[in-house]
Amino acid sequence: MRFGVVVFPGSNCDQDVVHAVRLLGHEAAYVWHGDTDLAGYDALVLPGGFSYGDYLRCGAVARFSPVMAEVVRFAERGGPVIGICNGFQILTEAHLLPGALLRNADLKFICRAVPLRVEPSVCRWVELPKGTVLRIPINHNEGNYICDQDTLRRLQDNGQIVLRYCEPDGTRAEGGSAPNGALDDIAGICNVAGNVFGLMPHPERAVDPVSGGTDGRHLLTTIVHRVEGYAG
Amino acid sequence: MARFEILVTYKRGIFDPPGATAERALVNLGYDEVHSVKIGKYIQLEVADGTPEARVREMCDRLLANPVIEEYRIEAVGEA
Numbered sequence: 001m002r003f004g005v006v007v008f009p010g011s012n013c014d015q016d017v018v019h020a021v022r023l024l025g026h027e028a029a030y031v032w033h034g035d036t037d038l039a040g041y042d043a044l045v046l047p048g049g050f051s052y053g054d055y056l057r058c059g060a061v062a063r064f065s066p067v068m069a070e071v072v073r074f075a076e077r078g079g080p081v082i083g084i085c086n087g088f089q090i091l092t093e094a095h096l097l098p099g100a101l102l103r104n105a106d107l108k109f110i111c112r113a114v115p116l117r118v119e120p121s122v123c124r125w126v127e128l129p130k131g132t133v134l135r136i137p138i139n140h141n142e143g144n145y146i147c148d149q150d151t152l153r154r155l156q157d158n159g160q161i162v163l164r165y166c167e168p169d170g171t172r173a174e175g176g177s178a179p180n181g182a183l184d185d186i187a188g189i190c191n192v193a194g195n196v197f198g199l200m201p202h203p204e205r206a207v208d209p210v211s212g213g214t215d216g217r218h219l220l221t222t223i224v225h226r227v228e229g230y231a232g
Numbered sequence: 233m234a235r236f237e238i239l240v241t242y243k244r245g246i247f248d249p250p251g252a253t254a255e256r257a258l259v260n261l262g263y264d265e266v267h268s269v270k271i272g273k274y275i276q277l278e279v280a281d282g283t284p285e286a287r288v289r290e291m292c293d294r295l296l297a298n299p300v301i302e303e304y305r306i307e308a309v310g311e312a
Binding site for chain 2: 056057060061064092093098099100102103104105106107144146147148181
């Protein structure tokens, strides 16, 4: 099975994702943002970083890269598309996922491992018992998820919320558990079809016990397993 | 060349963290009359003469602003 990891000017987590996928025993290759041929890839990952310097808005310019028209087509055909951090921001700008990611509520760049709760969702690539708590690093300045109330209700009713920030014991604090102020503690969502998944945390940075733990590996293992079933 | 000025701000109800921080700082400085601070973007656009405003609006909708969270105001300010 082959993962394509899209490299935009300013991406900086592409190598981490490629490393993680290979660690899990699968092929991964870099896809340049100017490429328009996505033949041969079973899944696409838009990695973290600062595409186009985050100028204008995070992901606003990357969304018009030549490769993105093909990413949209790939997603519309049901192909697995996973956006991590800046990749999540690009997916919202491209309207593959609803809402937007604003500046963190306290204006601080946050870089630390945080507890996340797996929610019961329609995401086709996550196969973990609901309520599972994972500790995975976040590393962002704009992770404050926002959408209008109608969209939020749809996300909740459709089971599109995949991951929520939580307390270490898996509960949610009354005033919210999101370190960045995200609406409804949202850390990761998917589209209605469940094949496009965006998340702010970086599972690829938690695949080795010597650097960040292995909870990210746990999450990526389920993703790879499900994508494998899909690619069959 | 024709010149347009574009002001992009968050829609009503969208939390504006930099604005809220400046608002608190002003109140802390003793400006109790401050009710609200909103911080946005100012864009100067120079385009070919005769470019219709509808075209500029399209640029705003597609790239310069994100309609999910932002609204914008366009002002034609004459020749560049």
